[in-house]
Amino acid sequence: MLYCGKKSCFVAVPSVFMFVILLTHYWKRSMFQNDTPRIIYVEPVPTDQTLELCGGKPASNTIAALEDNRTFIVAPYFDNRESKITRVIGIVHHEEVTALYCWFCCQPDGEVHVSRADIDVHSDRFDFPYGAADLLCAEPPTCDPSYVSIHSFPNGNIEQLPRFEIKNRKPEPFSADFTVCISTMFGNYNNVLQFIQSMEMYKILGAQRVVIYKNSCSPLMESVLAFYIAEGTVEVVPWPITSHLKVSPHWRFPKDGTHIGYYGQITALNDCVYRNMYRSRFVLLNDIDEIILPAKHPDWKTMMRSLQEQNPETGVFLFENHIFPNTVFTATAVFNISSWNAVPGVNILQHIHREANRKDRYNPRKMIVDPRKVIQTSVHSVLKMYGNSLAVSNNIAITFHCREPYEPDVPKVTLIRDATLWRYNASLLINVNKVLHKSGILKTMLKP
């Protein structure tokens, strides 16, 4: 048994050792079920090791590589829904990472506790060698550590390891009813008009916050993000995954030597759920070209109130995706607004025809979840949860998805006219114009 005090570590005398063995045994029996990780105490650490009081280098990036270059840490979250654990959201190589340890440093005396992580690689890896993973570590029962370091070994020098702040330690009051999680912005994204329209629709429908995992975007898009950050709506999480791994733009492994699918989308979504677990009543998981669009209710709040009343045990609500091809325009010039034509991107108000359901093809769904009921999420469903998941009827709402068509050759007559979006035209027009003016986008675009 190793004790680390303010400036040094020492090995405790045998009687203390026996006491700790008994105590550890008791903790194991009383706190943890069969499959939860064990607390393991470090044995051989050099006794002359000096230790800063809970030192270690603070981690600075959202995605931090460990020394093995096979493990990438996104963020640790306190999770006491089942037992007192730290859940570290990360990315691991599914075969090559076999053992990881959480190093907790307890205040005020700087005592270090090490526990072995249960490495839970999410089942939706789609054959890529790297996947989203939860590293589940039992916390010391005697303290509530603020930081954790992750290491491949149960011994070493904690000062050399980056330390990560454990979030969600103190539940905070809700600061949002609805938070939209957008994963991930990449490829020098420049669909500015559609981005602003989606943002304004989210706000009209009830969002107070939109979290964007940003890999890359255009300079014009940067200025739009800056506008929304200043407004207090957007939170940008840097997503430098391309500095660490070869990403694929596909969701399924094309066996092309890439490491992870779709810019690590699944990991970003899981981080977003935990990041907003105690800040937001609901979290929406969709892409920026998608809007969960109610058909009966005016907004998400009234819709979710009704859905929850009818389904009290449900924490995950799934909305069927429908493609509104951005190649098919309304017949009339309605909503062809001349000042908007100067702004790069799609004007969704001009696309109100959706593809009919394809025979024998599964229509994916996007989600509104109670984040506190979610354990592990994928893109179109939640993999592990408390309570039920419900496929919401198309009569209640659909996921409006304005993009290139799945089936470009389908004649327009086979498309279904669906102008639900137009119900919001008045406020959408006013709000988009306000943003284009206030953000200076129009001025930039109309510059000679």
Ligand SMILES: *[C@@H]1O[C@H](CO)[C@@H](O)[C@H](O)[C@H]1NC(C)=O
């Ligand atoms: C990890 O990557 C860094 C830089 O990319 C390299 O210097 C280091 O040798 C690598 N370590 C291992 C264990 O592969």
Ligand SMILES: *[C@@H]1O[C@H](CO)[C@@H](O)[C@H](O)[C@H]1NC(C)=O
């Ligand atoms: C919109 O109007 C402009 C002229 O202001 C025209 O050039 C363009 O073709 C129109 N687009 C559509 C889709 O009707």
Ligand SMILES: *[C@@H]1O[C@H](CO)[C@@H](O)[C@H](O)[C@H]1NC(C)=O
């Ligand atoms: C635009 O919205 C208003 C209500 O705000 C509605 O009366 C009008 O019909 C809508 N326009 C179209 C073309 O649907």
